[in-house]
Structures are given as C-alpha cells and as structure tokens.
Amino acid sequence: MSVSPLEKPLTTSGWMSTISFAQKRRLRPERFLELFFLACASLSIMTTIGIIGVLIFETIGFFREVPLWNFLTDRQWTPLFAKKEFGILVLISATFLTTVIALCVALPVGLLAAIYMSEYASEKARRVLKPALEVLAGIPTVVYGYFALLFVTPLLQDLLAQFGIKLSGFNSLSAGLVMGIMIIPTVASLSEDAIYAVPRSLREAGYAMGATRREVITGVVLPAALSGITAAFILAVSRAVGETMIVAIAAGQNPRLTLDPTVPVQTMTSFIVQVSLGDTPTGSLAFRTIFAVGMTLFLITFILNVISHAIVKRFREVYE
Amino acid sequence: MTSLASSSTVLTPTWAPIRGARRLWDRLLGPLALVATLLGLVVLVVLLIDVFRDGWPRLSWQFLTSFPSRKPEEAGILSALVGSLWLISLTALFAFPLGVGAAIYLEEYAPRSRFTEFIEVNIANLAGVPSIIYGLLGLEVFVRFLFPITNGRTILSGALTMTLLVLPMIIIATREALRAVPDSLRQAGLAMGATRWQVVRDLILPQALPGALTGTILALSRAIGETAPLITIGALTYIAYLPPFSLEGLRTPFTVLPIQIFNWVSRPQAGFHQAAAAGIIVLLVVLLSMNAGAIYLRNRFQRRTV
Numbered sequence: 001m002s003v004s005p006l007e008k009p010l011t012t013s014g015w016m017s018t019i020s021f022a023q024k025r026r027l028r029p030e031r032f033l034e035l036f037f038l039a040c041a042s043l044s045i046m047t048t049i050g051i052i053g054v055l056i057f058e059t060i061g062f063f064r065e066v067p068l069w070n071f072l073t074d075r076q077w078t079p080l081f082a083k084k085e086f087g088i089l090v091l092i093s094a095t096f097l098t099t100v101i102a103l104c105v106a107l108p109v110g111l112l113a114a115i116y117m118s119e120y121a122s123e124k125a126r127r128v129l130k131p132a133l134e135v136l137a138g139i140p141t142v143v144y145g146y147f148a149l150l151f152v153t154p155l156l157q158d159l160l161a162q163f164g165i166k167l168s169g170f171n172s173l174s175a176g177l178v179m180g181i182m183i184i185p186t187v188a189s190l191s192e193d194a195i196y197a198v199p200r201s202l203r204e205a206g207y208a209m210g211a212t213r214r215e216v217i218t219g220v221v222l223p224a225a226l227s228g229i230t231a232a233f234i235l236a237v238s239r240a241v242g243e244t245m246i247v248a249i250a251a252g253q254n255p256r257l258t259l260d261p262t263v264p265v266q267t268m269t270s271f272i273v274q275v276s277l278g279d280t281p282t283g284s285l286a287f288r289t290i291f292a293v294g295m296t297l298f299l300i301t302f303i304l305n306v307i308s309h310a311i312v313k314r315f316r317e318v319y320e
Numbered sequence: 321m322t323s324l325a326s327s328s329t330v331l332t333p334t335w336a337p338i339r340g341a342r343r344l345w346d347r348l349l350g351p352l353a354l355v356a357t358l359l360g361l362v363v364l365v366v367l368l369i370d371v372f373r374d375g376w377p378r379l380s381w382q383f384l385t386s387f388p389s390r391k392p393e394e395a396g397i398l399s400a401l402v403g404s405l406w407l408i409s410l411t412a413l414f415a416f417p418l419g420v421g422a423a424i425y426l427e428e429y430a431p432r433s434r435f436t437e438f439i440e441v442n443i444a445n446l447a448g449v450p451s452i453i454y455g456l457l458g459l460e461v462f463v464r465f466l467f468p469i470t471n472g473r474t475i476l477s478g479a480l481t482m483t484l485l486v487l488p489m490i491i492i493a494t495r496e497a498l499r500a501v502p503d504s505l506r507q508a509g510l511a512m513g514a515t516r517w518q519v520v521r522d523l524i525l526p527q528a529l530p531g532a533l534t535g536t537i538l539a540l541s542r543a544i545g546e547t548a549p550l551i552t553i554g555a556l557t558y559i560a561y562l563p564p565f566s567l568e569g570l571r572t573p574f575t576v577l578p579i580q581i582f583n584w585v586s587r588p589q590a591g592f593h594q595a596a597a598a599g600i601i602v603l604l605v606v607l608l609s610m611n612a613g614a615i616y617l618r619n620r621f622q623r624r625t626v
Contacts, residue, residue, distance in 0.1 A: 030517045034429055040421030041430070044443045044491070047484050051453060054460040112356030120350050121357075129357055136360050140545025140607070142578040143371070143600050146585050150593055151370045184360045212338055212346040235448070242450025244548035245578075249585055269452050269548065276455070276552045282464055290552075294456045298449065305448040309441075 055298055058291030065285055071292070077255035077266070079289045080275070086289070088296055090255045094172065094265035095297075098247050099240040101176025101261060102183060106236050109180075110187025111229065117188070118195040119217055130189065137185040145249030148178035153250065160262075170252030170264035179246050183236045190235065194228020195221060227315035234308040238301045244269035268297045371604075375597025383598055387560040388580065392591025397599050399559040400580035403475070404606065406563065407576055408544050410479035411486065416536050418483070419490030423532070426491070427498040428506075428520050447488040454485045455552025463553050471571035473554035475563060478574060481549050486539040493535020497528040530621030537614040541607050547578035557583040577603045 063071070066086045074087025113133065117126050152174040157167045167173065198221050206216035222229065252264025253274050266274070272290045280286045338346065386396020430436040458481030462470050470477040501524050509519035556573050557580060563569035577599060584596035 030515050033517050034425075037421045037425035037429055040418045041425040041439050043418060043422065044439060044446055044487065047446060047457070047487070048442055050461055051449065051457050054457055055453075058460065109356045109359055112353040113360065115349070116353035116357045120353055133357070133360055136364055138541070138545075138607070138611070139364070139367070140547070140578055140603060142545070142547045142581050142585070143367070143603070146581070146593075146596055146600060147367045147370060149585060150374070151367070181360060181363050188357075188360075212342060214346040214349040215342075217349065238448060242452065244450070244452045245582065248548075249582065269450070272452055272456070273548065273551050276459075276554060291456060291460075294453055298453050301448065301450055301453075302445070305445055309444065 051298065055291055055295040058288050059295045062285070062288040062292040065288075066292075075257055077271075079286055080278075084285075086292075087257070088268075088293070090257045091266060091268045091271055091293060092296070093257050093259065094247075094251070094255070095241055095267040095269070097259055097261060097265065098172045098176040098179060098243075098251060098267055099237060101173060102180035102240040102243075103233075103237065105177055105180025106183040106187050106240075107233060110184045110232070110236070111191055113184065113188040114191035114195055114229075115217060115222075118192050119213075119221070130192070133185045133188055136182060139182070141182065141243065141245040142249070144178050144182050145175075145246045148174045148246055148250035152178055165262060167262045168252070168264050170250060170254075171262050172247075172251045172265050173261040175247045175249075175251035176261065178250070179240055179243055182243070182246070183239050186239055187232050187236045190232035191225070191229045194225040194232070197228070198224045227311050230315075231308040231312045234304050234311070238304040238308070241304070242269065242297065242301050244273060248273040268293050272297075371597050371600050374594055375599070375601045378594040378598035379601055383595070384602070388558055388583075392589050392595055395584070395592070395595050397577070397580060397595075397602055399562060400575050400577045400599070401602060401606075402562050403555075403559065403574040404544055404576040404578075404603075406475055406569075407478050407482065407574065408540055410475065410570070411482040411543055412536065412540055414479060414483040415486050415490055415539070416532075419487050419536065419539075420494050420532055422487070422491045423494035423498055424520060424525075427495050428516065428524065443488045443491055447492065450548075451485055451546055452548040452552055454481055455549030457481070457484065458549060458553045473556070473573055474571045475574040476570040477553055478550055478555060478576075479570075481553055482543045482546065485546065485549060486536075486543050489539035489542065490532075490536050493539065494528070494532040497531025497535065498524060500531065501527045530617050534614045534618045534621070537610055537617070541610040541614070544576075544606060544610065545578055545603065547576075547582055550576060550579055551582070555579050577606070 071086050071088050073089075074085050075089065076085035076087050077090035078085045113129075117129055121129060149170075153167065153169060153171065156174055160167045202220055202224055203216050206220040211219060247267045248270040251267060251270060253266050253270060254264040255266040255271070256263070258265065271293055275286055275290045280290075383396050384401070385398050386394060387399055388397075389395040426436065426439065430439075458477060462477040462480045463472050466477075470480070505523050505527070506519055509523045510516070514522070556575050559573060559575045563572045563574065581596050581599040581603065584592040584599060587593075
C-alpha cells in the first residue's frame with residue numbers, strides 16, 4: 001500500500017511504514033471514508049461550478065435573443081410586455097438607490113457602534129451588546145419587509161407630508177432604511193474586530209502626545225484599522241445588493257430609471273422574485289432573463305467579495 | 321474621560337488647550353457612539369412591538385390548525401408550518417453529514433496544498449453569494465435537470481437547495497470546533513496505533529460534535545427564515561393539504577412560513593396583514609426555540625470540557 005499523497009506527509013511517513021498486517025486490513029475502509037470526506041469538501045467546488053455554469057449557460061441563451069449592447073444601454077425594462085426592452089440599467093439604478101440608502105444608515109451607525117463597543121464600553125457591556133446587535137442579522141428578511149411596508153412607510157408618509165413631499169406606498173426610501181438597520185451588525189461586528197485588534201500601545205502613544213480621546217480614535221485607531229473597516233463596508237455593500245425580500249415587499253415592482261427615493265422601483269432581486277412568482281415556462285425568454293439578471297447580480301457581489309478579501313489580506317497591519 | 325488627555329497637555333505645549341470645539345468633539349463622540357449602538361436595538365424592540373400588536377389578537381388554535389384561505393379571517397398557517405419543519409429536518413439530514421465530512425477532510429486529512437487552499441477560498445466566497453442565486457442554481461439543477469428524482473418544484477428540491485445554501489456556514493463552524501480540539505489528543509491516538517479515522521471517530525468527534533451541532537442549528541435557523549431561494553425554485557403559496565408522511569411525500573409541492581408570510585403581506589387587505597403578523601410570531605417562536613437549543617448545547621459543551 002503506497003503512501004497516499006493526500007495525507008499529511010509528516011504523520012503518514014511515521015506510522016504508515018511500521019503498521020502490521022492486521023492494521024493494513026483496517027485501512028481499506030479508511031480509504032473509502034477519506035474519499036467520502038474529500039467528496040464532501042469538493043461539493044463546495046461543485047456548487048461554485050454549478051452556479052457559474054448555470055448562469056453562463058442560460059445567459060448565453062439570453063444573449064442569443066437580446067444583443068448585449070441593448071442590455072447595457074437601453075433605458076427601458078419591459079421583458080414581460082409585448083414590446084420587450086431589456087435595459088439592465090433600470091434594475092441596477094434601483095439596486096444602487098436602495099443600497100446607497102441602506103449604507104447611509106449602516107455605515108455611520110455600524111462604525112459608531114463598533115467604536116462604542118471597543119473604545120467606550122466595559123468588557124461586560126461589550127459581551128452583552130455584541131450578541132444583542134447580532135440578533136438584528138438573525139431576523140428573517142421577510143419580517144423586515146413587513147416592518148418596512150406596514151410600519152416605516154406609513155410613519156414616513158405622515159412625516160414627509162408635513163414638508164409637502166408625497167411618499168408612495170412602495171418606495172426605495174423605507175426599504176433602504178430598514179435594509180440599513182439589517183446590515184448594521186455586519187458593519188459593526190467586522191469593524192469592531194478590526195478596531196479591537198489595534199494594539200493598546202498605539203493608543204497610549206496618542207494620549208502621551210496630548211491627544212484627546214476623540215483624536216486618538218479618529219486620528220490613530222481608525223486609520224490603523226482602516227483595512228478591516230473597508231472590508232466590512234464592502235461586505236455590507238455586497239449584502240445590500242443581494243438582499244431580496246425587503247425590496248421585493250416594500251420597494252415595489254415598477255422598473256424605472258430613477259434616483260427618486262419616494263417612488264416605486266424594481267431592483268434586480270425583486271425582478272427575479274416577480275418572474276418566479278408568475279407561471280413562467282422554463283426555457284422561455286422571460287425564464288432566461290432571470291438568469292441574465294442573476295448573472296449581473298452574481299458578478300457585482302462576487303467582485304465586491306473578492307475586493308473585500310483582497311483588502312483584508314494585503315493591507316492588514318500586523319502588530320506585535 | 322478627559323483626565324488622561326488633559327493632564328498631558330502640559331507636556332506638549334504645541335497642542336491647543338482642550339477647550340471649545342476640541343473639548344466639545346471629545347465630549348460628544350462617546351454619547352454619539354452609544355446612541356448609534358442603541359439605535360439598532362431600539363428599532364428591534366419597535367419592530368417586535370409592532371409585530372406583536374398586529375399579530376397577537378389573530379393568533380389562535382384555529383390559526384395554527386387551518387389551511388390558507390381566500391378569507392383573511394379563516395386563513396391559517398398549518399401547511400406552511402408543517403412545510404417549514406419538513407424542509408428544515410430534511411435539510412439538516414443532508415447538510416449535517418456533508419458539512420461535517422467536508423470539515424473533517426479540511427481539518428484532519430487535507431495536506432497543505434494549493435487545492436486545499438482553493439477549497440477554503442471557495443467556501444468563503446460561497447458564504448458571500450446572495451441566497452437568491454442559490455435559488456437559480458436549484459431551479460436549473462434540482463427542479464429541471466433532476467426532475468425524474470425530485471419531481472420538480474417539491475420539498476426535496478427545496479431541501480437540496482437549502483443544503484447547498486447552509487453548507488458553507490456548517491463547514492466553517494465545524495472546522496472551528498475541530499480546531500479547538502488539542503493536537504496532543506491526535507498525537508496520543510496515533511501513537512497508540514490508531515488509524516486516522518479511529519482517532520477522528522473516537523477522540524476528535526466526541527469533543528467537536530457539540531460545537532458542530534451548535535453551528536448547524538444556527539445555520540438552519542438562518543435557513544428557516546430564508547424566502548428568496550424558495551420563491552425562485554417555485555414553492556407554492558397556496559397549499560391546502562399536508563404532504564403524506566412517506567418518501568412520496570417528499571416529491572409533493574410545498575410552502576414554508578416565510579413564503580406564506582410574504583404572500584399575506586403582498587395582499588392589499590388588512591386582514592391578511594394581521595395574518596402575516598401572526599405568521600411572523602410563529603416564525604419567530606420557531607427561530608427562538610432553535611436558537612435556545614443551540615445555546616443549551618453550547619453551555620452543556622462548555623461545562624463538560626472545563
């Protein structure tokens with residue numbers, strides 16, 4: 001029995017050469033188990049290949065019927081109408097709009113929460129606050145959708161009416177705000193890890209120079225933790241772009257090219273939901289459209305995730 | 321708060337004295353950060369109060385044991401609740417062995433190679449893929465391609481899709497649990513002449529299993545709230561029967577709690593909105609009990625090892 005190249009060489013060379021015949025017999029089912037475990041681990045690669053393969057396959061079918069140029073430059077999105085137009089910009093504008101609104105909430109609030117937990121809170125408070133914030137990320141998104149549509153929107157309608165602004169029943173404003181609340185823990189938790197890792201000596205050096213606490217935080221700690229914070233921000237963007245149920249429930253199903261947060265819009269994800277809810281025959285153009293949209297969505301989030309990982313890897317400051 | 325800083329101003333005369341704007345900003349940041357931390361929690365409380373105020377009066381035995389209906393006051397959650405429990409048990413059945421197996425391979429068997437590293441990066445990336453994309457994968461592979469096995473838009477297709485979705489989370493949690501087992505245990509086992517599998521089965525797994533179980537339950541509690549991938553693979557919203565308790569039952573159409581809630585929220589009538597709120601309470605109770613189970617397991621585990 002040869003030494004498998006799959007096993008750790010350090011340990012295998014030790015015990016594989018000295019085992020008895022009886023032990024060798026035992027090893028045969030071992031090989032099966034090892035192969036089973038390898039298969040389990042490979043399943044993740046198969047999933048990735050499956051996702052990319054499926055998206056590419058259906059997207060190619062889509063672009064046979066719709067020219068890529070039209071997909072990228074059209075100003076209308078009407079794939080379910082008689083006169084079909086496929087301007088993905090329309091859906092991207094809505095996704096961009098809800099994402100930006102969400103980030104306006106999640107980035108400052110998340111970062112400040114991270115600062116509070118690592119710089120101000122006692123160890124005891126920190127141990128309570130962090131998991132409490134994590135609860136926000138554990139609430140099902142359909143619940144947030146309910147909250148956005150039936151609580152936040154009516155509240156904002158009353159509030160904005162006093163300024164003479166008419167807020168539609170479906171709008172990207174409340175969907176974005178609630179989505180921002182949902183991704184606070186993503187920002188807070190990851191930024192806090194980065195801030196917490198900044199060594200105490202840096203802070204003390206700041207204080208020794210006569211800086212105030214605020215100056216130490218914004219002038220020393222945050223710059224030192226910048227790579228981790230940036231990675232957290234990018235991950236938050238990726239979460240917001242891929243979020244589905246909140247926008248599907250509260251932002252509406254009206255594809256339009258606009259940056260007006262008070263009117264109904266349709267994001268990439270809610271378009272996929274809209275088509276999936278209908279009775280779309282597999283293999284039709286409408287069916288392929290959701291894969292083309294899915295491909296766009298996948299590429300955007302994938303690039304964001306890769307950038308986030310790269311930033312953490314490359315710019316991480318290593319402290320003694 | 322400022323004592324440390326202000327006492328040192330004497331040493332650095334180039335600094336402006338801590339007065340005016342400098343002092344104001346210093347005093348402001350702490351409370352501002354506290355408000356930000358509490359903001360999320362306040363919203364959470366408001367959300368819960370809102371849901372309970374709308375849904376509590378609607379919650380009844382009749383609601384739990386009725387099928388969906390056209391009339392909001394008769395609509396119930398039974399098929400969605402049963403569907404969710406079915407789906408999550410089936411997902412656990414598939415995902416737990418696969419996730420633990422993958423984690424065992426990566427922690428206990430895999431050599432440090434390019435290939436292993438590739439798998440690791442790949443799992444990290446998969447955890448960041450939006451869940452709706454998994455729905456598209458499930459739609460093509462499980463609903464269309466494996467139609468002879470899954471019978472299309474069925475519980476089985478849903479569970480398989482969910483399995484792929486939760487696997488990265490289970491693998492990451494299980495690897496952490498395996499890494500927490502001290503290396504000396506492995507060396508002792510191998511030195512006694514045990515094979516690698518014997519070491520894993522008899523020494524490592526008993527120690528790591530509670531951690532793996534906790535991670536799995538937490539991953540499943542994410543899955544039970546997932547809506548988007550199941551809508552994409554075409555779970556129905558109107559199911560007025562329970563699946564037969566058999567293998568054939570796995571090949572029947574289904575609905576789950578979040579989809580039923582989504583359906584009710586999307587309707588214009590206020591009666592359905594109340595039903596949605598009541599459905600959310602049921603969903604949150606299921607979620608809460610799963611999380612409580614995970615916490616219970618973790619506590620038991622911690623007490624045992626100390």
